[in-house]
Amino acid sequence: MIQIKDKEFISYISEEMLLQRVREMGGKISRDFEGQSPVLLGVLNGSFMFLADLAKSISIPVEICFLKISSYQGTNSTGKVKDMSSLDIDLKDRPAIIVEDIVDTGLSMNYLLGKIKKLGPKSVSIATLLTKPDALQHPVKVDYVGFEIPNKFVVGYGLDYDGYGRNLPAIYQLK
Ligand SMILES: O=P(O)(O)OC[C@H]1O[C@H](OP(=O)(O)OP(=O)(O)O)[C@H](O)[C@@H]1O
Numbered sequence: 499m500i501q502i503k504d505k506e507f508i509s510y511i512s513e514e515m516l517l518q519r520v521r522e523m524g525g526k527i528s529r530d531f532e533g534q535s536p537v538l539l540g541v542l543n544g545s546f547m548f549l550a551d552l553a554k555s556i557s558i559p560v561e562i563c564f565l566k567i568s569s570y571q572g573t574n575s576t577g578k579v580k581d582m583s584s585l586d587i588d589l590k591d592r593p594a595i596i597v598e599d600i601v602d603t604g605l606s607m608n609y610l611l612g613k614i615k616k617l618g619p620k621s622v623s624i625a626t627l628l629t630k631p632d633a634l635q636h637p638v639k640v641d642y643v644g645f646e647i648p649n650k651f652v653v654g655y656g657l658d659y660d661g662y663g664r665n666l667p668a669i670y671q672l673k
């Protein structure tokens with residue numbers, strides 16, 4: 499068990515399991531996009547650790563850039579997406595892969611899809627480490643999923659509680 503601020507969390511997905519699954523996802527993406535050079539669009543802050551490990555497992559040429567949005571406060575969605583991005587890459591006619599740590603209600607991903615599609619990419623795919631099928635309110639088709647998890651708040655491996663816990667190498671669930 500670990501404590502972050504006022505909350506206790508218990509071990510949920512080990513570092514070993516995360517890395518094994520992320521490598522599988524990188525292998526699949528490499529096969530699916532063989533002969534192409536997609537742009538990985540990491541969504542800050544939460545995706546930084548997943549994106550780093552995923553990118554290391556991808557064997558085809560990729561470019562990497564980042565978007566920054568936020569919708570969570572504490573352990574709840576605000577219901578609104580705050581966009582702080584300025585995308586410095588031309589996506590026209592390029593395959594784009596949005597890389598997220600988690601699709602929870604789907605609000606953020608629906609917003610991102612709308613934003614990216616307007617930039618004229620060849621295709622838009624979604625890779626997320628985690629999804630919470632029982633929490634989904636804004637349906638979205640995810641192409642690459644690491645783990646489907648129950649509707650409980652999680653931290654670690656990029657995911658935070660109130661700014662903390664992102665540096666944990668494994669995933670923990672709210673007790
Ligand atoms: O499906 P949703 O309900 O929209 O939730 C998913 C979003 O929540 C998290 O971001 P957060 O707002 O916590 O910002 P952060 O990545 O900076 O922690 C996560 O990285 C997703 O972007």
Ligand SMILES: Nc1nc2[nH]cnc2c(=O)[nH]1
Nearest residue numbers: 570602651652653657658
């Ligand atoms: N840290 C964290 N951020 C989220 N954003 C959406 N769902 C979650 C979650 O379960 N944990």
